[in-house]
Amino acid sequence: MSYTELTVWTRGIIMDKEGRDIVNSISASARLEGKYAQAMENYVDNPDRTNCPTRKYCRVSDGVIENALTYENEQPNIVVLVEGTMVKGWDYMRGMPPGGTLVINTHYTPEYMIRFVPGAERLAQLVCVDAAHLADHKWLYYRLGELGLDRLSTEGAAERNKSVAPDIAAPLIAAVVKTTGIVKMETIEPMIANKKAFEMALHELHVMSLNPVAV
Amino acid sequence: MAMLADVKKRTVRINGCVASAQAAKYADVDVIAAYPIRPYTATMMALAQMVANGELDAEYIVADSEHSQLSIAHGAASSGARVFTGSSGVGVQFAYELYSPISGSRMPVQMMIADRTLDPPGDFGSEHTDALSTRDMGWLMGWSCDAQEAFDNHLIAYRIGEDPRVLLPQMVCQDGFFVSHITGDVELPDTGQVKEFLPPYKHPYPLDPRHPVSHGPQIMPEQGPPLQLERARAMEESMAVIEEVHDEFAKIFGRRYDPWIEEFMTDDAEVVFFLQGAHAVTARYAIQHMRDRGLKVGMVRLRTIRPYPTDRVKDVLSKFKVVGVIETNMGIGGVSSGGVLYAEVVAALYESQKRPLVLSFMAGMGGEAIVLKEFYWMTEKMMDVQKRGKIEKRTHWVGFEE
Incomplete structure (x- = not known):
């Protein structure tokens, strides 16, 4: 039986929707493919605060998910860092079994980024994608006119923008799906709002293949 | 019966908090009294959005505390409004003063409880102590184990509470996180179905300046007993109404719930778990795995704790050798x-001719998830008691013993 855990690390409020969009769209696609899937937010990270690290989880399985009530992904096979500087300071690799995938939103190369990754020897691949650039992301800090609108805590899913992955989530989803095959490309593609960034990312991934070892 | 395709179209994937908000919307509530506390907050936020979007026409009042929240609910219900409120954990406690007056004045206020552990130490996780500590205040009370059941229980509870034979407030409880923040498939009904099931609410004596009445006046001690007796009778007599309403719900919506308890793999079971709420979900998997190993284990889940189905609990549990109360x-x-919960179980069994041995398991405290291997551990304890035929240790703290 195949069982995959995906954990997304993101920044509270300013990039929280991106994290949510990644786990929700992948879990919804998996269900469309007839698999069992679950997406949830880390219960203790919420209500989120601006910039604080928050985690989102997705579980995809061929069989019924029996640990549906556990709070956290204890053995993430795939980890996504929605914001590049998160590569330092948190043990996002904790529990990853050998052979995992780490996806980072960064303009740096995997060769440069790997030095910051704790427990990188468990990775089968390190994937870097310049999601912010591909999605033409205007950092919310500078969008002063809209700042007030987007600064909503996620408790209760108060979202103004109902579209899925209109921004940096799109290239990140493309990176995860292309490098791990967690769901089929044709299932998830129709859900994505920012199709341009999604398509571009498929051709602009920087993948570093590694030989994972058990720790 | 709706066609399968229609049902699929109306099935949404939402968590327990949003399911509760949806239920309040379908019930077309008149007044919402809100005050944020996790995990209930997600329900009030979802309702605020519905009101802002024009999907729900209701007075949305944000109180300055849970005490005010329940006071607003009491006042609004007294004027004849259908009221929805809710809270969690210490918030439920802060409103404590209002529970007896609301049930005493027979106002069918509905309160959604998403359980949260009481302080210390400020833990978000689900423990049923918040709502259970108010269990004798004259409110109808029961737990759901998933988002669909939470949605259904809200509609069912309004219908029971507003029945002129009952007129009692209701606490519709769900586990924080395990139900409130985990998404599940919820089939949303047609508004026509809900209209048929839940007619508009009409209080017999609302506060109305054109027809003056008194609510809650100061009384003499000798006037107290009849009031208390009436409230107790309303609770007792609600039992027949509860069964009626569940039948009607099944007819209209096609989902049948036993109003009192769910039995899972109990036909030939010798040892059973007795519990409320979401841990039933994991318990079912654990039981299936243990059945594969030939162990005769089952589960009895209490769906309604107030009114407490004493005779039903007695009859059902008397079939088994050992009961483990989670x-x-x-x-x-x-x-x-x-x-x-142990006391409620043992008291119900006292008059039974065939009493099982009863253990109390302190599990899921602080909102910790009860995992499969803990269910296996508890089953071993129960089977050990069955073999010995007596209890040497009544209460076990799961995770703290060998």
Whole structure:
């Protein structure tokens, strides 16, 4: 039986929707493919605060998910860092079994980024994608006119923008799906709002293949 | 019966908090009294959005505390409004003063409880102590184990509470996180179905300047007993109404719930878990795995704790050799020195000719998820008691013993 855990690390409020969009769209696609899937937010990270690290989880399985009530992904096979500087300071690799995938939103190369990754020897691949650039992301800090609108805590899913992955989530989803095959490309593609960034990312991934070892 | 395709179209994937908000919308509530506390907050936020979007026409009042929240609910219900409110954990406690007056004045206020552990130490996780500590205040009370059941229980509870034979407030409880923040498939009904099931609410004596009435006046001690007796009778007599309403719900919506308890793999079971709420989900998997190994284990899940189905609990549990009560609540210094559910179970069994041995398991405390291997551990304890034929240790703190 195949069982995959995906954990997304993101920044509270300013990039929280991106994290949510990644786990929700992948879990919804998996269900469309007839698999069992679950997406949830880390219960203790919420209500989120601006910039604080928050985690989102997705579980995809061929069989019924029996640990549906556990709070956290204890053995993430795939980890996504929605914001590049998160590569330092948190043990996002904790529990990853050998052979995992780490996806980072960064303009740096995997060769440069790997030095910051704790427990990188468990990775089968390190994937870097310049999601912010591909999605033409205007950092919310500078969008002063809209700042007030987007600064909503996620408790209760108060979202103004109902579209899925209109921004940096799109290239990140493309990176995860292309490098791990967690769901089929044709299932998830129709859900994505920012199709341009999604398509571009498929051709602009920087993948570093590694030989994972058990720790 | 709706066609399968229609049902699929109306099935949404939402968590328990949003399911509760949806239920309030379908019930077309008149007044919402809100005050944020996790995990209930997600329900009030979802309702605020519905009101802002024009999907729901209701007075949305944000109170300055849970005490005010329930006071607003009381006042609004007294004027004849259908009221929806809710809280969690210490918030439920802060409103405590209002529970008896609301049920005493027979106002069918509905309160959604998404359980949260009481302080200390400020833990978000689900423990049933918040709602259970108010269990004798004259409110109808029961737990759901998933988002669909939470949605359904809200509609069912309004219908029961607003029945002129009952007129009692209702606490519709769900576990924080395990139900409130985990998404599940919820089939949303047609508004026509809900209209048929839940007619508009009409209080017999609302506060109305054109037809003056008194509510809650100061009384003499000798006037107290009849009031208390009436409230107790309303609770007792609600039992027949509860069964009626569940039948009607099944007819209209096609989902049948036993109003009192769910039995899972109990036909030939010798040892059973007795619990409330979401841990039933994991318990079912654990039981299936143990059945594969040939163990005769089952589960009895209590769906309604107020009114308490004493005779039903007695009859059902008398079939087994050992009952393991999974508490998820604190009853420090109580009968079992564990949780309060044990006392309810043992009291119901006292008059039985064939009493099973009863253990109290302190599991899921602080909102910790009860995992499969803990269910296996508890089953071993129960089977050990079955073999010995007596109890040497009444209460077990799961995770703290060998």
